[in-house]
Amino acid sequence: MTEHRGLLCEGFFRLKNYKRVLWWMFIVNLGLSMLGAFPAAISVRMATDHSLHARRLVDSFDLGAFSALASDPEVHLFSTTGNSLYFIGAFSADASSCEVNLYSTTACSLHFALLFMLFSLFLTGGVLEAYRTNRKLATREFFEACGSYFWRWIRLLLMMTIVLVPIVLLGMALLKHTATLLKDSPNEKAAFWFFLAGAGLIGFLLICVRLWFDIAQVRAVVEEDSRMLRNLQHAFMLTFGNFPTLFWMYLRLVVFGWIAFGLGLWTWARRPAAGFEWTILLLELVVLWGFAMRLWQRACEMVWYQRRVL
Amino acid sequence: MSFFRSFLLSFFLFALVTVKCFATTSTQSVLAPSPAPVSTLASQALSERVVAYQIDARFDAVKRALDATEVLTYRNLTSQPQDTFPFHLYLNAFQPTSTFMKENRHEYPTFKWEDKFKASAEIRALEVVGMGDLTSQIKFIAPDDGNLEDRTVFQVKLPRPVAPNESVQFKIAFHDQFGEVFVRTGYKRDFILGGQWFPKVGVWWQGAWNCHQFHLSSEFFADFGTFDVKLTVPRNEVVGASGVQLAEADNSDGTKTLTFRGEDIHDFVWTAQPSYRVVEDYFTGSMGKVKIRMLMQPGHMSQAARHMRIMKETLKRFDEWYGPYPYRQITVVDPAYGGGQRAGGMEYPTLITGNATWWMPEGVRLLEQTLSHEFGHQYWYGMVATNEFEDPWLDEGINSYTECKILDDIFGKDRSLMDLWGITESDSAEQRNSYRAAADLDPISRFAYHYINGVYYYDLVYGKTVTVLVTLEKVVGEETLKRAIRTYFMRYRFKHPTQEDFLKTIEEVSGQDLRWYFNQAVYGTEVLDYEILRADSDRADWYVKDPPAEKKGETLYRTTVLVHRKGGFIFPVDVLVKFDNGETVTGHWDGRERWASFTCDKKAKLVSAEIDPGNAVLLDKNYFNNSYTTKPDTRATRKVLYYWTWITQVVAQWLAWLA
Numbered sequence: 001m002t003e004h005r006g007l008l009c010e011g012f013f014r015l016k017n018y019k020r021v022l023w024w025m026f027i028v029n030l031g032l033s034m035l036g037a038f039p040a041a042i043s044v045r046m047a048t049d050h051s052l053h054a055r056r057l058v059d060s061f062d063l064g065a066f067s068a069l070a071s072d073p074e075v076h077l078f079s080t081t082g083n084s085l086y087f088i089g090a091f092s093a094d095a096s097s098c099e100v101n102l103y104s105t106t107a108c109s110l111h112f113a114l115l116f117m118l119f120s121l122f123l124t125g126g127v128l129e130a131y132r133t134n135r136k137l138a139t140r141e142f143f144e145a146c147g148s149y150f151w152r153w154i155r156l157l158l159m160m161t162i163v164l165v166p167i168v169l170l171g172m173a174l175l176k177h178t179a180t181l182l183k184d185s186p187n188e189k190a191a192f193w194f195f196l197a198g199a200g201l202i203g204f205l206l207i208c209v210r211l212w213f214d215i216a217q218v219r220a221v222v223e224e225d226s227r228m229l230r231n232l233q234h235a236f237m238l239t240f241g242n243f244p245t246l247f248w249m250y251l252r253l254v255v256f257g258w259i260a261f262g263l264g265l266w267t268w269a270r271r272p273a274a275g276f277e278w279t280i281l282l283l284e285l286v287v288l289w290g291f292a293m294r295l296w297q298r299a300c301e302m303v304w305y306q307r308r309v310l
Numbered sequence: 311m312s313f314f315r316s317f318l319l320s321f322f323l324f325a326l327v328t329v330k331c332f333a334t335t336s337t338q339s340v341l342a343p344s345p346a347p348v349s350t351l352a353s354q355a356l357s358e359r360v361v362a363y364q365i366d367a368r369f370d371a372v373k374r375a376l377d378a379t380e381v382l383t384y385r386n387l388t389s390q391p392q393d394t395f396p397f398h399l400y401l402n403a404f405q406p407t408s409t410f411m412k413e414n415r416h417e418y419p420t421f422k423w424e425d426k427f428k429a430s431a432e433i434r435a436l437e438v439v440g441m442g443d444l445t446s447q448i449k450f451i452a453p454d455d456g457n458l459e460d461r462t463v464f465q466v467k468l469p470r471p472v473a474p475n476e477s478v479q480f481k482i483a484f485h486d487q488f489g490e491v492f493v494r495t496g497y498k499r500d501f502i503l504g505g506q507w508f509p510k511v512g513v514w515w516q517g518a519w520n521c522h523q524f525h526l527s528s529e530f531f532a533d534f535g536t537f538d539v540k541l542t543v544p545r546n547e548v549v550g551a552s553g554v555q556l557a558e559a560d561n562s563d564g565t566k567t568l569t570f571r572g573e574d575i576h577d578f579v580w581t582a583q584p585s586y587r588v589v590e591d592y593f594t595g596s597m598g599k600v601k602i603r604m605l606m607q608p609g610h611m612s613q614a615a616r617h618m619r620i621m622k623e624t625l626k627r628f629d630e631w632y633g634p635y636p637y638r639q640i641t642v643v644d645p646a647y648g649g650g651q652r653a654g655g656m657e658y659p660t661l662i663t664g665n666a667t668w669w670m671p672e673g674v675r676l677l678e679q680t681l682s683h684e685f686g687h688q689y690w691y692g693m694v695a696t697n698e699f700e701d702p703w704l705d706e707g708i709n710s711y712t713e714c715k716i717l718d719d720i721f722g723k724d725r726s727l728m729d730l731w732g733i734t735e736s737d738s739a740e741q742r743n744s745y746r747a748a749a750d751l752d753p754i755s756r757f758a759y760h761y762i763n764g765v766y767y768y769d770l771v772y773g774k775t776v777t778v779l780v781t782l783e784k785v786v787g788e789e790t791l792k793r794a795i796r797t798y799f800m801r802y803r804f805k806h807p808t809q810e811d812f813l814k815t816i817e818e819v820s821g822q823d824l825r826w827y828f829n830q831a832v833y834g835t836e837v838l839d840y841e842i843l844r845a846d847s848d849r850a851d852w853y854v855k856d857p858p859a860e861k862k863g864e865t866l867y868r869t870t871v872l873v874h875r876k877g878g879f880i881f882p883v884d885v886l887v888k889f890d891n892g893e894t895v896t897g898h899w900d901g902r903e904r905w906a907s908f909t910c911d912k913k914a915k916l917v918s919a920e921i922d923p924g925n926a927v928l929l930d931k932n933y934f935n936n937s938y939t940t941k942p943d944t945r946a947t948r949k950v951l952y953y954w955t956w957i958t959q960v961v962a963q964w965l966a967w968l969a
Contacts, residue, residue, distance in 0.1 A: 029966075033958035034951075041951035045944065052920055052937035054946035061732055062724065064739025065933075068746065072932060109954065113962035121969035157968060186499055188609045188647040188668055210967065269731035276945075280952060287959050294966070 007249055007307075011300030015292070018130045018137075021123065025291050029116055030284070036112030040105040043075045121157065125149025127295065128221040131302040152220055155228045160213050167205050174198035211250055212239045214298065218305045242308065249300050257293035261286055349553045349573045349660075350636045351597040356574040357804035360385050361535030363578065365508055368542040368565075371582075374497045376486040380508055383479050384472075388514040391471035395480075396451070396521035397464055398532075400506035403524040404429035404489050404496070407459035409452070413526035417764050429489035429496060433464070433509065439479035441469050454523045454759070462524040463512075482509050491645075491652040498650030501583040503643070505658060506530065508578070515697065515806055522699040525759035527767045529691075529698035529705075530577065534804055537572040541580055548586035550605045550641045552578045552660045574636075574804060575659035576695055581605065581643050589614045593622050595629040597636050604642040610666045613677070617642060617664065620678045620720075624685045627716045631792060632689060633799045640688065642681065655680050657687030673730030675721065679737060683713040693803040701809050702758040702767075703832075707775020708795070708812070714738045714776055715792075738780055742928050744773035749837045749931055754778070755809060777928045778831040781838075781881075784926040785827060786820040794819035830879050831929065837877035838927065841935035843905065844872040845887075845919040850911060863891060863913055871908045871919040875901050877931065886923040889914035916940055 005013065015022070047069060048054035056062035057069070069075055129145035130137045137145070174195070181191035216228070216235035225231045239246060264286035271279060350356060367378035386392050403410035406423045415421050436445045450464045472478040486507050488496050495505035512521025513533050520531060543549060545566045553572025560566050572578055586605040593600045602621050606614050621642060629635060641661040645653040647668075654665035662684035666677055690712070691698060691705035698705055714737040717726035725734040748766040754774050761767035783791050798807070798815040813828050830836045850866040851857045858865075871887055885897040891914040899906050899921075920937035922930060930936060 029959050029962055030955070033955045033962060036958045037951050037954035040954045041947055044950045045947040047934040048946040048950075049942040049944055050937075050939050051934045052918060052939060053925070053933040054943065057946040057949060058943075060734055062739070063728060063733050063735040064743060067743050068739075068932075069934060071743070071746065072934065105954075109958040109961070113958055113965050116962035117965040117969055120966035124969055153969070160968065183648045185648065188607070192669075271732070276949065276952075283956050287956070287963060290960075290963050 007245075007300050007304055008252070008296075010303045011296055014131045014134055014299040014303065015296050017134065018127075020136075021127050021130065021142075022288070022291055022295055025120065025123065025295075026288050028119055029287065029291070032112045032116045032119070033109070036109035039108045043105055044069065047072060047075050121153050122146050122150050124153055124217060124298075125221065127298055128218060128302060131299045132221055132306070149221065152226060152228055153217065156213055156216060156220075156232070159228065159232060160209065163209055164206075167202060167209070170205075171198075171202050174202065207247065207250060207254065208239075211246055212236055214301050215239045215246070215305065218298075218301050222302075222305055222309075238305075238309070242304075246301075246304065249304065250297060253293045253297050253300070257290055260289045260293075264289075347573045348556065349571050349638055351600075351634075351638055352574075352636050356636060357534035358385075358387060359535045359574070360387055360533035361511060361576075362538075363508070363535065364538045365578075366540045367508075369502070369504075369544075369582070371500070371502070371544050371547065374488045374502065376488070376504070376507065378484055378486070378508065380482045380484065381479060382482065382509075382511060383477050384511055385477045386472045386474055389474050391473050392478075392514070393468045393471035394465055394519070395468070395478075396453075396512040396519050397466070398506070398510040398512065398521060398524070398530075399431040399433070399462055399464060400510070400524050400530075401429045401431035401486055401488075401495065402461040404492055405461070407457075408462060409455055409457045409460040409523050410462070410526055412457070413759070417526060426490040427492040427496075428487075429492075430487045431507070431509070432485045432487075434483040434485055435481075436466060436483075437481040438466075438468055439481065444468070452523055453521065454525070457523070460523055463521050465521075480511075484509060491649055493652050494656050495653065498646045498648060498653075500585070501581075501646035501650045501653075503579070503581045503645065503653040503663070505579045505653075505656070506577075507580075510577070513697075513806065516808075520697060520699075522759075525699075527702075527761060527764050528758040529702070531695070531697045531699055531806075532576040534574055534576050534695065537570070537575065537578040539570045539572075539578055539580070540567055541570065542567045543582050544584075546584045547582040548584060548588065548605065549580060549582045550586070550603065550643055550661065551580035552641075552658055553637075554639050572660065575692070577659050579658035579661050581645075581661075583646065587611055587614075589618065591618055591622075593625045595625060595635055597634040598638075600625065600635055600637065601639040602642065603639055604644070606644045607646060607666070609647070609668055610644055613666050613670075616672070616677060617644070617666070617681060620681045621685065623720050624682045624716055627719060628686065628689060628712070631715075632712070632796050633803065635688060636693075637688075640685065655684065657684045657691060659692045660688070662687070671730060673728060675717065675727050675729075678720075679713065679717060679727060682716050683709060686712050686716075689799060689803075694799055695804070695806050696808075697806065698758065700757050701755075702771045703754040703775045704807070704809055704812060706771045707754060708779070710741060710772045710776045711779040712795070714741060714780070738776055738928065741773040741776035744769040745777045745929075746773075746931055748774070750835050753833050753835055754831075755833050780928040781831070781926070782816070782824075782827065785824065786816065786822060790820050791816065826880070830881075834879075836879035837931055838879035838881055838929040839875075839877040839931040839935075840883060840901070840921045841874050841876055841932070842871065842919050842921060842938040843874045844870065845916055845938040846870060846940065847915040866911060866913050867915050869910045869912060869916045871897075871916075872905060873899060873908070873921055874905045875903075879929065881927060881929070883922045883927060886920045888917045888919075890917050 048057070053065065056065040123146055125148060126137065126142040126146035130142065178191050178195045181194055185191060212235055215238055216232050219225060219235050220228070220231050264282055268279060268282055346353065347355065362383040364381040365378055367376050369376045402408060404427055405411065433445065433448055435443065436448060437443050444466050447466050448464050450461045452458060452460050453463065488502060490496050491498050491503070495503055495507065510532055512519050513531055522528060537553060539551065541549065541551065542561065542565050545560060545564055549568055551570045552575060553570045555568055556571050557569040558566055585608050587608055589604040589606055591602050593602055602618060604614060604617055625635060637660050639660060643661065643663045644666050645651055645663050651665055654663045656663045662681070664677060664684070665680045670677055686709040687705060690709040696704040714726070717737045721729070724736050727737045727740055728735040748769040751766050752761050752770055754770050758767065761770065779791065794816040797819050798812055801815065802811060809832065813832065817824050847867040847869045849857065850868050869887065871885060873885055880901045882898065882900045885899055885908060887895045887897070887908065887910065889912060893914060895910055897908045918937060918939040922936055925933055
């Protein structure tokens, strides 16, 4: 550990030293998402692969053609009912007889997204251990660490859910008041500004909660503390006793992440109609950047904890 | 006959004629000549002017209430003596027990009544000149559903009938209480739109009084005439109304009285708001200069140019394609945001309301669609005054069709509704998609309030009519249909035509018998859906034990294309078959049988088969099954797969924040 490096800089080096975990996350995210998207693709291909009308979706993006496709009962693109496991059967089923409306396209994607969330939770132990030791862990070591901390993270997740409840309620109240302002305010933009301010407040509270639980995870790894409630209490005092430093570190990386996301979408929106491969590359870079920001945050938290506490 | 008797007879006859000529009973048998029009560009009356309204109204901006006296002169052109007259009191629809509100609750079971929406129109006195006070003779009726709690129609029986070709004068004192805008009429903050605010007499149509109750899905129907309206409002109000403003006078009590006149129109609306910003310009049409007067919300001034642009472009095309706009002015109202926008997207004679928002980007043309549509109503409904209760498709549907043609012409066919970030949509595609959702539910010839529900009413009356008319272009030709619609307008403006009048005009102009089409598309609920069931090429020498290797251009193939009519709608279509040597063969199918097979022997293999190449048959419910390519093109699938994957990645990434 080099003390002369700044927090962000040191965190970046730790991320760089163990960048394989970034690729694992990205590849698993891509793989699970593709699996989640397959029912949609299978639903669609029956209508589009041999149809000349499908060209309207290729050359540009004809929204009328897409909504006609999505609302076709034989395609049933945005279904949410049915069992997502049926997609497995769709691989082997004959296309002409495949009853695509039996399985859910949207629910399937959501299931795989949740699966990825659990995977990320699982990886966290190994990631933090790697950043703690600041060396490349062997694969076996890495996954051992992942496994040994996983149950602790499950417990922390449950506690986090409880902590998030009042924030969710606040969010619902915010939406309700926005709707009222939309109808009744003499200022047409009042609802918009209120919503933005409220979203900013909610965002701030979410960052505070995330930071608190991140430090709890870091502490659990460094101190090898298995008692999560106690861990949480210590983490609370640490986090809010050093809030400005931690928040500023966290916020910068959040902002970098959102700027890249926005820039990516803006560039995508201005792309020429052709060049689909370029679109894929750009959008995947956006996703990769998001993961990099998140791992960078974890590395910086570990560096901060080690410098501050040890 | 003796001289004396002859003299007595002559004298008697002379006296009779003289007395008749100068009689001043309750009826007027001599009509004064009409003064030269002031609100139209014509030199004489354009319509029969059955009604003449003179209304003197005073609006209380604090109470949002209005007191008025109305003098309605009704000319009995019904060819029958009339002693019973029905009137609309539309404002009474905004009460919880009205038919309108009951239908609303039925449509939206979670709807909760709020007192702020309550509105009413109360008749304080009704006198018929020469027949006395008939206030006690007012009787509310419910000719559509028998709902005795509905007070949107009343009738009054006169002690003696009004003879044909004679006039009767009603003097009505009434009080309006406006509610917050629920739909179309009412207030929001300091904005008020006074629509359907005065007692309006029904229409004698097809041998009977036509005076429907106000329904959730219905609009209006009235006779042409003149409106002389004096409106007294607080002095700080900026006012817009139908017709043209003739005068403005300040009163000593801090109010002002504005005088409006509208001629050859069948309704009168007004609006007021102190903070309206007025923007005016002119359009020169074939009849002369038309003033476009816009009343904008202060926060939307940056969109004034956008409003004006679409108004001029629309006026120009209507003038060129269908006929002249004969009024001196068109007023465009930008209603107050929030709940006030419930008054938006509506038409009245010579006044329309838009639906601007501060955030609407130029590439999303909902504003243009609304204004083009509402202006189009000046023709379909305003001048060709069809019965919106019974034939809603004749105004909404035809108007939606002309709106599509106009937006296509201005912005390009495939991007007339949206062109943003590479995402495009055409207006007619959007209309078609809404029709597809309700394709087999109701015929478009249905009464407005008889549809299965309000959403499908919209889908069919607007969406299906557009789809029917665009498909009809394939049968008669686009230019012929345009000529037919122009003929319909020029023939039936300032009249009350029926759906058969419209359909017969198309048949007359096209010179074709189109009953087979209209019976299905207008009066029926058959669905049009064709598909390619099978398309392939097989070697002609398939039975040979060791056939020679396939050689392009030398091997003979039998190509079979099997087409199938999935729906009940029979429509002749072309089938285009393409081969790998570049040749194409076009077959024609009348669609009468459920399926048809096309075969062709060629030294070339099939590449693709397509029903209705060019997608001119908009009524076809599914375009994706209209064609088949032997070689799959997976680009669309890969595109959908990729974007779906990416969205899932992002959602997964956000969910991973919990970890």
